[in-house]
Amino acid sequence: MSSLALHIPVLLDEVIAGLAPQAGEIHVDGTFGAGGYSRALLGAGANVIAFDRDPDAIAEGAALVAESGGRLTLVADVYSRMVEALAERGIDHVDGVTLDVGVSSMQLDRAERGFSFQTDGPLDMRMGQSGTSAADFVNSADEAEIADVLFHLGEERQSRRVARAIVAARPITRTSELAAIVRRALGYREHDKKDPATRTFQAIRIHVNRELGELEDGLAAAEQALAPGGRLAVVSFHSLEDRIVKRFLKERSGTPAGSRHLPELRAPKPSFEAVAKPVRASDAELARNPRSRSATLRVARRTGASAWAMKGRAS
């Protein structure tokens, strides 16, 4: 079996139903991975511009590009840069954007990528294979910064204790070392239900890949890229991510907080239609793919109103 076959797309039918791709439309798949969503979009006759920051995912997508008859373009970049990358290809607006955020099974399963606390590998965790690695972070950040990351991004209640143990054990170069340090610090026993290293690994991965900032910027970029009537589908895997998506869509489909104090003309109009309930995996999918347990899909439709000003940027 090829490694591409190892990643089972999550909520695939529900994502495609939400995106409702039509022949000849242009769709952005912001997180190509093993190409599960892109393949389905191509199957519906759409043209697809797919992004992945991981050069391995892009290289392994070459076969699907060849099969697509010119309808699939792969871009080795972060999805938050979609507006610029589309403009470079002469595209102003698209009919759909999908984001399936987080790590892929290929990244987790390849020990040499350093994402997994269950197999030993170099302490890396960089999706894009460049920049600050997990080892760089744990070996150079101060204790308070490590504790903050573990608390906020891993919801680790004993973040200070774990950060102290990490600093005392430096330098740390292997995933197995980091996992053992966390387990020792938190008193893990073999039969415990959840390995406490889960939270620390999640936090460090989100931090080194700036995942939450990417998601915020990516949603704003999708808002700019989508044509009136365009569809957005976002699959997230934990509450930190889903909260960002939920807040963004709630804000953009309503009136901005404090707008009653703004002159009528300056208040932005809703850029997304009122949003339907989030979608979770069916029992059949849960039985087939345990990874779908924590997945939440939110779908929204773009209105004809202008995109709101991006945070920290001029409109």
Ligand SMILES: C[S@@+](CC[C@H](N)C(=O)[O-])C[C@H]1O[C@@H](n2cnc3c(N)ncnc32)[C@H](O)[C@@H]1O
């Ligand atoms: C959960 S997988 C996507 C799986 C895909 N939907 C499929 O069906 O095969 C997430 C992928 O998105 C990529 N990714 C994560 N954050 C990204 C970002 N900000 N920009 C571009 N790619 C990103 C990861 O490298 C990974 O390959």
